[in-house]
Amino acid sequence: MIGAIEAGGTKFVCAVTEDGEKILDKVMIATTTPAETLQKVVAFFDCFSIHAIGIGSFGPIDVNKDSPHYGYITSTPKVGWDYFNFIGSIREKYKVHVAWTTDVNASAYGEYHKGAARDVSSCLYLTVGTGIGGGAIINGNILEGFSHPEMGHILVRKNKQDLFKGICPYHEDCLEGLASGPAIEARYGVTATTLYNRKDVWELIADYLAQAIFTYTLALRVEKVIIGGGVMNHTNLYIMIRQKFKQLMNDYISTPNLEEYIVAPALNDEQALIGCFLLAQDLLNKN
Numbered sequence: 001m002i003g004a005i006e007a008g009g010t011k012f013v014c015a016v017t018e019d020g021e022k023i024l025d026k027v028m029i030a031t032t033t034p035a036e037t038l039q040k041v042v043a044f045f046d047c048f049s050i051h052a053i054g055i056g057s058f059g060p061i062d063v064n065k066d067s068p069h070y071g072y073i074t075s076t077p078k079v080g081w082d083y084f085n086f087i088g089s090i091r092e093k094y095k096v097h098v099a100w101t102t103d104v105n106a107s108a109y110g111e112y113h114k115g116a117a118r119d120v121s122s123c124l125y126l127t128v129g130t131g132i133g134g135g136a137i138i139n140g141n142i143l144e145g146f147s148h149p150e151m152g153h154i155l156v157r158k159n160k161q162d163l164f165k166g167i168c169p170y171h172e173d174c175l176e177g178l179a180s181g182p183a184i185e186a187r188y189g190v191t192a193t194t195l196y197n198r199k200d201v202w203e204l205i206a207d208y209l210a211q212a213i214f215t216y217t218l219a220l221r222v223e224k225v226i227i228g229g230g231v232m233n234h235t236n237l238y239i240m241i242r243q244k245f246k247q248l249m250n251d252y253i254s255t256p257n258l259e260e261y262i263v264a265p266a267l268n269d270e271q272a273l274i275g276c277f278l279l280a281q282d283l284l285n286k287n
């Protein structure tokens, strides 16, 4: 059996599969201290005979196999989790292969093989929620250089009417600082759900997201951009983003039809878990 851990800043989701796709059992665990959270993760996996585990984790994480901190969550502001040895803690309990990547890379991998991008050879997955992050798959490989991309912190052109300075402690007005869920709530001082009918709010967020996708498109030329995350529950955002993207691109380069280019995930919030299963399965097949 294969296990998956989708490790988020607010919750962990653990699941098991036999065939790499169908979830046989699943548990949600609140992210508290590493010790307490991992204890619950282990309590779940102890009920099964696991041969490999895939982890898609919140970041930043160390994915460089030559680094002494490979398998660690690194400089996160999340209390107790900075320089947490994630792979080490799992291997202490289970002598199995462990696949390790970011939560968004796992989602991209799941959508690439089984979801919205299953018919193309490259895609980008962007999550817009508590934070903003992205991962890309090119010809079946996760895009990585020295480390994983940090697509949420790219700079965008500030809308002149937007006087909000942003919430990112490093850059203030980067994409995550301006367009993540907490940034929306901090800008208006109310919860995002109470803003649901405020067209101006979503036009602004769509503008920033379209600018980001414009940049990713020019840099990577992937065949599909999949956007997930809680903020995207405002489904009109997809339409608004496509419109703004079209204006920005101004026919400079060709893209697929925008209804097919900028899309929602197709795996019902299971994309990260399925990506983790597949990455763990890849490891099993290789070894």
Ligand code: ZN
Pocket: 152, 153, 168, 169, 170, 171, 172, 174, 175, 176, 177
């Ligand atoms: Zn930033």
